Amino acid sequence: MSAHGHVDLGHTVAGWTGTGIALIGFTGAGLAVCAAWIPGIWIGLALVAAAGITTWLLHLAGWGKPSGPRPETEWDWRTRDTTARAGHADCLGCRVSGPRRAVAAAPRPRSAVSLPAADSSA
Numbered sequence: 001m002s003a004h005g006h007v008d009l010g011h012t013v014a015g016w017t018g019t020g021i022a023l024i025g026f027t028g029a030g031l032a033v034c035a036a037w038i039p040g041i042w043i044g045l046a047l048v049a050a051a052g053i054t055t056w057l058l059h060l061a062g063w064g065k066p067s068g069p070r071p072e073t074e075w076d077w078r079t080r081d082t083t084a085r086a087g088h089a090d091c092l093g094c095r096v097s098g099p100r101r102a103v104a105a106a107p108r109p110r111s112a113v114s115l116p117a118a119d120s121s122a
Contacts (some may be wrong), residue, residue, distance in 0.1 A: 011075075011077040012058075012063060012064050012065050012077055013058060013063035013064075013077060013078065014054075014055050014058035014059045014063045014064035014065075015055065015064070015077075016077065017054060017055065017058060017063075018051045018052065018054055018055030018058070019051075020051075021047060021048075021050060021051035021054055022047070022048050022051035022052075024047055025044045025045065025046070025047030025048035025050070025051060026044065026048060027044070028040060028043060028044035028047060029041050029043075029044025029045055029047075029048070030044070031044075032044055056093050056097075059084070059093055060084060060093065060094070060097055061084065062080045062081045062082065062084035062085065063080060063081070064081060064084065064093075065081055066081065066083065066084075066088035066089070066091065
């Protein structure tokens with residue numbers, strides 16, 4: 001059992017791919033800063049932007065995961081999300097991707113939760 005309890009933290013193909021590309025971009029940009037090579041800085045930053053776009057596209061293709069918990073049988077990072085085609089609830093990436101997914105991914109109304117009153121006897 002991990003320090004986070006018995007939960008899936010979203011280790012997915014989309015997440016690992018984007019992280020790897022971003023790591024290469026940040027490393028390249030950092031080395032370019034040390035070498036004072038201005039084009040290298042821009043190339044590294046372009047790779048970081050490409051990492052975000054790649055992660056988003058893989059998420060839309062079903063290699064990401066929806067927000068919130070998912071069944072333990074789907075915890076393997078190679079498990080494809082079959083619900084991605086319709087869009088995920090409360091997912092900004094799904095809403096941005098087009099009108100068809102935007103309807104499915106529109107934020108759901110949340111129920112009002114009463115919070116305990118602050119203790120004013122101080």
